[in-house]
Amino acid sequence: MLLASLLIASFVIFAALYLAPGNPIAALSGGRSLPASSIAVLEQRYHLNQSFLAQYWYWLDNVLHGNLGISITLRENVSTLLASRVWTTAGLVLYASLIIAVLGIGIGIVAGLRPGVLDTGTLVTTAVSAAIPAFVAAIVLILLFAVRLGWFPALGNGTDLASNVRHFTLPAVALAISSLAIVARVTRASIREEGEREHVQTAVSRGIPGRKVIQRHILRNAAIPITTVTGITIASLIAVAAVVEVAFGLNGLGAYLVQAAQSKDLAVVQGISLVLVTAFVVVNLLVDVLYAVLDPRVTLGGRAQ
Amino acid sequence: MSTAAPLTVPRGPGAARRGRVQGALGLLRATGPVGIVSAIIIAVAILIAVFGTFIAPYDPNLPNLSLAWGSPSGGHLLGYDFQGRDVLSRLLVGARTALLGPLAVVAGSMAAGVLLAVTAAWRRGASDAVISSGLDILFAFPGILLAVLAAAVFGAGLTAAAIALAVAYMPYVARVLRGAALKERSQPYVAALEVQGASAVSICFRHLIPNMMPLIVAQATILFGYAMVDLAAISFLGLGVQPPEPNWGVMISENQVGLAQGYPLPALIACACIVVVVIAVNVLGERLFEQAQRAYR
Amino acid sequence: MNGPLLEVDGLTVLLDVEGARRAVLRDVSFTMRPGEAVGLVGESGSGKSMTARAIGRLLPRGAEVDGAIRFGGSDIGSLSGAALRRYRGQVAMIFQDPRAHINPVRRIGDFMTEALRTNLGVPADQARRRAADMLAQVGIEDGAQRLRQYPHQMSGGILQRIMIAAALLTEPRLLLADEPTTALDVTTQAEVMAILDGLRRDFGLAILFITHDLELAAAICDRTVVMYAGQIAEVRASSLLHEDPLHPYTAALAAARPDITQTAHRLRAIPGRPLSAFEAPSAECAFAPRCPHVRDICLQALPELAELDGGLSRCARAHELRGQLQEVPRA
Secondary structure, X not given: OHHHHHHHHHHHHHHHHHHOOOOHHHHHHOOXXXXXXXXXXXXXXXXXXXXXXXXXXXXXXXXHOOOOOEOOOOOOEHHHHHHHHHHHHHHHHHHHHHHHHHHHHHHHHHHHHOOXXXXXXXXXXXXXHOOOOHHHHHHHHHHHHHHHOXXXXXXXXXXXXXXXXXXXXXXXXXXXXXXXXXXXXXXXXXXXHHHOOHHHHHHHHOOOOHHHHHXXXXXXXXXXXXXXXXXXXXXXXXXXXXXXXXXXXXXOHHHHHHHHHHOOOHHHHHHHHHHHHHHHHHHHHHHHHHHHHHOOOXXXXXXXX | OOOOOOXXXXXXXXXXXXXXXXXXXHHHHOOHHHHHHHHXXXXXXXXXXXXXXXXXXXXXXXXXXXXXXXXXEOOEOOOXXXXXXXXXXXXXXXXXXXXXXXXXXXXXXXXXHHHHHHHHHHHOHXXXXXXXXXXXXXXXXXXXXXXXXXXXXXXXXXXHHHHHHHHHHHHHHHHHHHHHHHHHHOOHHHHHHHHXXXXXXXXXXXXXXXXXXXXXXXXXXXXXXXXXXXXXHHHHOOOOOOOOOOOHHHHHHXXXXXXXXXXXXXXXXXXXXXXXXXXXXXXXXXXXXXXXXXXXX | OOOOOEEEEEEEEEEEEOOEEEEEEEEEEEXXXXXXXXXXXOOOOOOHHHHHHHHOOOOOOOOEEEEEEEEOOEEOOOOOHHHHHXXXXXXXXXXOOHHHHOOOOOOHXXXXXXXXXXXXXXXXXXXXXXHHHHHHHOOOOOHHHHHHXXXXXXXXXXXXXXXXXXXXXOOOOEEXXXXXXXXXXXXXXXXXXXXXXXXXXXXXXXXXXXXXXXXXXXXXXXXXXXXXOOEEEEEEEOOHXXXXXXXXXXXXXXXXXXXXXXXXXXXXXXXXXOOOHHHOOOOOOOOHHHOOOOOHHHHHOOOOOEEEOOEEEOOOOHHHHOOOOOOOOOO
């Protein structure tokens, strides 16, 4: 099912060429005028004299072999251009995912298991932070921690691992903050719900010690909705990372995508879109697999129900 | 805070016209004082969005570089932005695109989503399978990505972005509503109406959909929050509303340089506007959703 | 062991209901001897489940308990920690909806052996063997295979037997059965009842059988406790409940059940609606508004639970009405 998604998505991305006003050549060139020789090269490369579906086939074939076309602005292979930037985006998304998973789930569990002041405090804080979009968080963080306090640099990539971590901390936090709040809320709600379930009563009635009940029955069962939500939240990071990259001046895929969209470098836009959509689909696939592993009642692909 | 009174949605044929207004107000009242405050905030924001151009004290688009980054003074309650324009006026006028854009997105995706969900639920069987699979496939596109793609193909602008977001949200809406539509479809009154000879279209529009209203309203509210954030993000990226047109997202990106230079106010105040409205929308949406679920229990 | 196994003595439980502190159980007293089967009968809201939960130390947080529950002579209200766990091993509970009460994501083997492994330190393979043996006792032959399966792969009837088997693994002396057959179809119901009865005889197990069905309780219980509005209405030997009830409510309950051998022109219902425990008045008989035999004396004070002919009755007029309460022959 997800593979079908990927195929259709790639088709849509490809078809973007034709949706653009004007003919494909105009779209590829982004409205620039090209010498006749360049036009001939493009025609040949994209098999523009053949049928629509045949073109799609050639394009797909190229893509699967790692050939994503040529950037019209930089005259280089899209694939090489992307390769250097992939790690920035991947690093950012991973860093943010770590924050979300550890802090989000952690806070949610604590709040879920202990009603009281801590819990209400968590509810209020998460209600507010869930509403903070990544770019707003970016602005505030830059102001507070970079400009005023000078703890972290405001812009750019780092040079080695250590400085990378420093440079990526604020962006990762900005990216993570609203997702963190959502994950914490869902975790808390799931823990609460599981705690009320009858099978937990059964365990208590047999004298199973509290800690084991929490571990084996509440946490274990709540893990199902928690990992699902955490997974799809992380998947959504893939797109939002672009905004954070722009705000912090990081040269990742997202920032490059925006640049290319503005300069109408369609080949690059298609290439990056494809990569991001694939990543999105892969993460969703992993979530499906995890769900099937955690819940014995479900077979693969059952998450849609 | 006392617990909100549970709302009972009539489980028979759809609410009469008179009942619909009462139902809406009752729904709102049931969300408690917090929900009502949120609704008021949202209403004020929408009013500003509609009348902003009339109440703005100064021309939001008149640059005056000699006044750039000026601090609040006299009639300029919030100071000047990086081009010397009055921040307050730009905020008031910018509310229009910041709020009406998402409204269009929500309207579009909800309309399409409701239609698809109800069609799938009504016909069940093969139609349902086809629609559901189609929707599952569309899930592969995150909203922002589709909007960026649209900007690359059709050129940057609010319309392209709004349409892209509406298309991206639609599968999510349809999936949530399909479940509710299926439940509603299997209610006895539907069978009774069918036996009486009512047409599918009339049953759906006069009974099925009105009975799903609490869920639809809750979903629309929550979606509005997402749309606001996504559209502001796209404008922030420069791919949505184009400068010099005022827009909260654009204002943040334009004035970001001010942060390091010691003039954080313009960017921050635009951030605050977005956050306040989104919090209000999220809070109201969450509570409406609780009410809708209670009506279905 | 000479004394009673279980003594419930003036048990009163208060809970917060809709903002106010109300009594959900009022002055509940009865005893059980080792190996005895006692039925606890009442309509919903009568407090029968709450009584079982009180005995099983499963009351909701914030519940206030007055009176005493003694098991084997010692008060259970003061138990905690290891002592409480030991008590729980001695008093097992089975519930109405087995599917909701068994963790759906763990295997049956885990479910059954959990108490043995965690509380009694029995090694896993030994625990599994005992579980498989117990499954055979409740009529499930392919025990070893069942242990590896998940709950969603089995029917409700099988799950209920598994729940019973699991409850017996810690060799309890008392089994609290909270409407174990209500959610099952009639044939399975009969099988489960037979299993419970057999187990009682084989293991000398005392059973407190909770149900809303007077006849069902009488099927395996020697004595029946009838509850209404959080109070005990009557305690009586099951065989005498029909011919010689001591409380108008019991008589009404017995009469209300449609008898397949008779033709009735109309279903007998008790007028009015059953009172929930927290609605019960404290200065008059709770059943008075619906009772066909009500007099002034019934409305003057809460009647005491008094002994009568080997049973107990909370009817102020029990003596007078003796012999007049039995099932009225149908017209």
